Amino acid sequence: MTARTHGHAVIRPFTADEWPVWREIRLRGTEDxxxxxxxxVEELLEHDDEWWIDLVTSTVDHPRGMLAGAFIDEAPVGMAYGRVDADLTTHGLGGMWVAPEARGTGLGRALAEYVIDWGATHxxxxxxxxxxxxxxxxxxLYLSLGYRRTNTTRPLRQGSDRTIVLMERRAEPEEA
Ligand SMILES: CC(C)(COP(=O)(O)OP(=O)(O)OC[C@H]1O[C@@H](n2cnc3c(N)ncnc32)[C@H](O)[C@@H]1OP(=O)(O)O)[C@@H](O)C(=O)NCCC(=O)NCCS
Structure with missing residues (x-):
């Protein structure tokens, strides 16, 4: 997937050798x-370098995986990931985070569209x-991109009182 620009930001896939940068932004996003x-954050900090190298390498080297980053002057200010199921029917978008100083400028939308457009190529x-x-x-943001809430929910994580909701969108989204 070729890089795109959004204002001063460049949106592009992470490369395997950028695993420390992915770790840095993942930790920052989770903390924020x-x-x-x-x-x-505590769970993420438990992982050693090998875990991060394996996570990043196995995703970016996988034909149905994508780690996307938004960078301003080479500094990471946003991230998202995408994956496509083995039967090539369903795309998953996750890990969306934009640094507070870069929010409200359309970067989150541009990142999501980047990962969605990558999914469309499959x-x-x-x-x-x-x-x-x-x-x-x-x-x-997701509603404006054509996603709709489903009735499927689950806890954010084990022991959490927060609930996450599945949202889905057809290839040709409904008007927001
Ligand atoms: C959600 C998030 C990624 C949006 O990133 P962003 O760069 O600020 O978003 P954009 O500037 O591209 O805004 C896109 C749309 O999101 C919605 N949006 C963004 N910020 C909003 C706010 N504070 N209140 C209401 N809607 C908002 C709007 O629909 C907006 O479209 P509009 O500008 O045409 O009104 C960012 O706020 C973030 O990282 N939040 C913390 C992590 C998080 O919640 N991630 C999502 C996990 S599912």
Missing amino acids: SPDASAET GVDRYELWVTDGNDSAEQ
Whole structure:
């Protein structure tokens, strides 16, 4: 997937050798937005370098996986990931996070569209994601991209009182 620009930001896939950068932004995002993350910072900090190298390498080297980053002057300010099921029908968007200083400029939308457009290159006919119930800014973004809430929910993580909701979109989204 070729890089795109959004204002001063460049949106592009992470490369395998950038695993420390992915780790840095993943930790920053989880620290900033604990209720939007399946893992806690404490859980992430337990992982050694090998775990991060394996996570990043196995995703970016996989034909149905994508780690996307938004960078301003080479510094990471946003992330998202995408994956496509083995039967090439369903695309999943996750890990969406934009640094507070870069929010409200359309970067989150541009990142999501980047990962969705990557999914479209696989010919999928269904797009899904999980959003924490009550995360209105994120839900609003996904609604405007054509996703709709389903009745499928589950806890954010074991022991959490927060609920995540499955949202889905057909290949040709309804008007928002
Ligand atoms: C959700 C998030 C990724 C949005 O990123 P962003 O760069 O600020 O979003 P954009 O500027 O592209 O805005 C896109 C749309 O999101 C919605 N939105 C963004 N911020 C909003 C806010 N504070 N209140 C209401 N809606 C908001 C709007 O629909 C907006 O479209 P509009 O500008 O045409 O009104 C960002 O707020 C974030 O990282 N939040 C913390 C982590 C998180 O909640 N991730 C989602 C996990 S599912």
